[in-house]
Amino acid sequence: MTGTAPAPFTADDYRTRMDRAARQAAGAGLAGLLVAPGPDLVWLTGYTPTAATERLTLLVLAPGREPVLVVPTLEAPDAERAPGAPAITLRDWTDGRDPYALTAALLDTDGLPPGPPGAPGALLGISDNAWAMHLLGLQKALPGTSYASLTEALPMLRAVKDTAELELMAAAGAAADAAFEEIRKVPFAGRRETDVAADLAALLRRTGHSQVDFTIVASGPNGANPHHENGDRVIERGDMVVLDFGGLKDGYGSDTSRTVHVGEPTDEERRVHDLVREAQEAGFRAVRPGAACQDVDRAARAVITDAGYGEYFIHRTGHGIGVTTHEPPYMIEGEEQPLVPGMCFSVEPGVYLPGRFGVRIEDIVTVTEDGGRRLNNTVREMVTVD
Amino acid sequence: MTGTAPAPFTADDYRTRMDRAARQAAGAGLAGLLVAPGPDLVWLTGYTPTAATERLTLLVLAPGREPVLVVPTLEAPDAERAPGAPAITLRDWTDGRDPYALTAALLDTDGLPPGPPGAPGALLGISDNAWAMHLLGLQKALPGTSYASLTEALPMLRAVKDTAELELMAAAGAAADAAFEEIRKVPFAGRRETDVAADLAALLRRTGHSQVDFTIVASGPNGANPHHENGDRVIERGDMVVLDFGGLKDGYGSDTSRTVHVGEPTDEERRVHDLVREAQEAGFRAVRPGAACQDVDRAARAVITDAGYGEYFIHRTGHGIGVTTHEPPYMIEGEEQPLVPGMCFSVEPGVYLPGRFGVRIEDIVTVTEDGGRRLNNTVREMVTVD
Numbered sequence: 001m002t003g004t005a006p007a008p009f010t011a012d013d014y015r016t017r018m019d020r021a022a023r024q025a026a027g028a029g030l031a032g033l034l035v036a037p038g039p040d041l042v043w044l045t046g047y048t049p050t051a052a053t054e055r056l057t058l059l060v061l062a063p064g065r066e067p068v069l070v071v072p073t074l075e076a077p078d079a080e081r082a083p084g085a086p087a088i089t090l091r092d093w094t095d096g097r098d099p100y101a102l103t104a105a106l107l108d109t110d111g112l113p114p115g116p117p118g119a120p121g122a123l124l125g126i127s128d129n130a131w132a133m134h135l136l137g138l139q140k141a142l143p144g145t146s147y148a149s150l151t152e153a154l155p156m157l158r159a160v161k162d163t164a165e166l167e168l169m170a171a172a173g174a175a176a177d178a179a180f181e182e183i184r185k186v187p188f189a190g191r192r193e194t195d196v197a198a199d200l201a202a203l204l205r206r207t208g209h210s211q212v213d214f215t216i217v218a219s220g221p222n223g224a225n226p227h228h229e230n231g232d233r234v235i236e237r238g239d240m241v242v243l244d245f246g247g248l249k250d251g252y253g254s255d256t257s258r259t260v261h262v263g264e265p266t267d268e269e270r271r272v273h274d275l276v277r278e279a280q281e282a283g284f285r286a287v288r289p290g291a292a293c294q295d296v297d298r299a300a301r302a303v304i305t306d307a308g309y310g311e312y313f314i315h316r317t318g319h320g321i322g323v324t325t326h327e328p329p330y331m332i333e334g335e336e337q338p339l340v341p342g343m344c345f346s347v348e349p350g351v352y353l354p355g356r357f358g359v360r361i362e363d364i365v366t367v368t369e370d371g372g373r374r375l376n377n378t379v380r381e382m383v384t385v386d
Numbered sequence: 387m388t389g390t391a392p393a394p395f396t397a398d399d400y401r402t403r404m405d406r407a408a409r410q411a412a413g414a415g416l417a418g419l420l421v422a423p424g425p426d427l428v429w430l431t432g433y434t435p436t437a438a439t440e441r442l443t444l445l446v447l448a449p450g451r452e453p454v455l456v457v458p459t460l461e462a463p464d465a466e467r468a469p470g471a472p473a474i475t476l477r478d479w480t481d482g483r484d485p486y487a488l489t490a491a492l493l494d495t496d497g498l499p500p501g502p503p504g505a506p507g508a509l510l511g512i513s514d515n516a517w518a519m520h521l522l523g524l525q526k527a528l529p530g531t532s533y534a535s536l537t538e539a540l541p542m543l544r545a546v547k548d549t550a551e552l553e554l555m556a557a558a559g560a561a562a563d564a565a566f567e568e569i570r571k572v573p574f575a576g577r578r579e580t581d582v583a584a585d586l587a588a589l590l591r592r593t594g595h596s597q598v599d600f601t602i603v604a605s606g607p608n609g610a611n612p613h614h615e616n617g618d619r620v621i622e623r624g625d626m627v628v629l630d631f632g633g634l635k636d637g638y639g640s641d642t643s644r645t646v647h648v649g650e651p652t653d654e655e656r657r658v659h660d661l662v663r664e665a666q667e668a669g670f671r672a673v674r675p676g677a678a679c680q681d682v683d684r685a686a687r688a689v690i691t692d693a694g695y696g697e698y699f700i701h702r703t704g705h706g707i708g709v710t711t712h713e714p715p716y717m718i719e720g721e722e723q724p725l726v727p728g729m730c731f732s733v734e735p736g737v738y739l740p741g742r743f744g745v746r747i748e749d750i751v752t753v754t755e756d757g758g759r760r761l762n763n764t765v766r767e768m769v770t771v772d
Contacts (some may be wrong), residue, residue: 074611
């Protein structure tokens with residue numbers, strides 16, 4: 001996976017984010033944050049290593065200390081060019097040295113505040129996607145500490161977007177809408193799913209996406225598998241086709257689903273599509289500051305359950321999106337996190353009838369001061385394609 | 387990152403690999419192996435999820451038990467189509483359930499053999515690149531266990547290739563050689579590094595690579611940074627240019643470096659290039675069954691050090707390659723792992739003169755019964771380009 005540093009942000013922006021993250025960490029009882037290459041590091045520093053490798057790269061944030069990036073010597077020149085680099089001290093290490101001991105020395109856990117009751121020593125937050133081998137190395141080098149994943153410890157670290165970020169999110173959504181408006185016009189019948197998926201990927205790139213994460217084209221019975229991988233199935237007249245596509249544009253994500261029909265739908269197909277559209281609308285209407293994430297799921301699910309299709313809605317209603325296309329907060333039963341203005345997430349109920357067809361409708365929604373705003377605005381009524 | 391399951395392998399091949407891995411685990415004192423999406427899972431099962439996500443997918447191997455794949459319900463249909471699936475029991479879990487408890491129940495650690503002295507309870511091996519959040523979840527669900535990364539616990543799990551794998555490795559190397567023979571012919575002077583890199587990527591794809599991992603084009607002073615990211619620098623007459631390129635062809639890796647010159651090199655440039663070529667040859671000649679990995683590094687490094695350039699050779703001499711382009715064993719001082727026929731790795735010494743130029747020459751080499759065999763065979767003498 002590669003990422004592009006969002007263009008409009010300066011070293012000062014990254015310094016602000018790192019300061020805020022360190023303060024949030026302190027507020028959550030964390031003695032520090034250990035940030036691995038990936039979305040957290042991109043968001044905090046603008047830095048994306050060429051590849052995640054077995055060589056440790058780790059941003060160390062601790063309240064009241066300067067940010068330090070532990071980086072392989074080989075990659076230090078690239079790290080120095082990251083937009084956030086002026087706000088960070090680089091500590092490079094060469095092959096053969098122990099990067100975990102280096103990190104441990106930086107943390108100087110004797111001076112760190114103790115963790116919460118029951119935790120053995122200081123509690124450190126670590127990126128969800130840090131490699132297990134690196135966590136094991138740190139656990140060995142810092143035996144008096146315990147760890148929590150950033151999603152568990154600071155789930156909302158990147159969740160609330162500022163104005164500049166919201167503009168980028170809206171632009172990504174508009175680009176995805178434009179791609180949908182174009183894909184409606186291409187021929188579906190007689191072509192393979194992979195062919196339409198390739199068209200969709202090209203459209204996403206043409207509308208400004210630098211990275212295409214997924215272009216699901218799930219036709220006929222394949223639509224009943226929410227994570228269908230495109231295959232050689234030839235799309236036929238009479239198929240429902242679930243389209244679910246997204247990626248990154250200028251460093252921020254899009255993720256949109258629409259379900260189209262090749263030719264005229266049956267009454268049942270119309271009914272299920274209307275039902276999912278109604279559920280999506282109900283989920284959207286549940287979005288407002290202070291509502292819990294699970295309220296969005298409940299609102300959408302109630303519509304589908306009341307219509308007797310509850311057992312065919314087999315996934316959560318949504319997920320957060322930002323510098324990745326898939327992140328907290330999650331719109332799922334049990335998630336009591338309150339919605340906060342600036343959060344962005346998908347609202348994407350679906351109905352999946354095994355062996356027959358599926359329907360999913362998905363918009364990205366952001367929380368406003370008095371409700372929600374859709375960042376996807378292309379037609380949600382079922383459209384027919386050729 | 388996506389991968390393609392190597393085409394020629396059957397469910398029986400994957401069953402054999404999983405059996406062997408479980409036996410090796412037992413021999414290494416491990417009570418089980420926890421294999422996350424990525425190269426280990428591809429190699430053991432042929433399965434690559436659409437994307438590594440926060441949803442746990444984990445292959446659980448334990449000596450004397452049937453392999454079980456813990457997989458999100460959403461992704462179960464795709465997992466069932468993996469070539470190794472007939473040899474595996476799938477255990478799917480839906481959003482909202484606790485996949486760590488499910489995994490813990492599978493392991494039934496009361497019945498597992500105890501770990502080595504000093505380890506708290508059974509020792510489990512886990513993929514290097516498993517997400518830290520998943521390791522933390524498992525540590526919590528299985529408090530009586532300890533963990534080691536697979537690279538630490540079973541570093542040679544995938545290192546020794548069988549005959550079918552060696553054929554695929556040789557084909558990937560030959561394809562990379564063919565790409566180099568073509569890139570020699572394109573114009574360099576007056577074009578940006580990124581332009582030549584794009585040509586190189588296209589050539590790798592044309593020669594059969596389904597995935598291009600890197601196409602480094604490091605010209606002039608940029609060549610002194612071994613991990614240079616291609617930029618807008620316009621290549622000039624008189625530049626040395628380090629080319630380092632590779633990816634996956636039919637599921638197996640290539641990784642080749644050659645250093646070319648735009649026009650006529652100076653005496654010093656020739657001398658340094660000859661020196662690196664001699665070091666590469668010395669490293670290759672050190673390859674034989676029973677030699678230690680560090681012997682390959684020492685042999686190559688001695689040539690460069692003896693010539694007074696030791697401080698400018700700032701990385702290890704090589705790394706293993708297989709279903710990834712970067713894996714154990716590592717040719718580095720301190721690595722005493724003996725070489726075994728069927729291992730494949732790079733031999734890639736370099737000299738990097740800061741602010742001036744760099745030279746690196748790299749072949750993939752496999753260990754044979756009586757020495758080594760190069761899987762790259764294109765010209766190593768310095769070639770000039772236009």
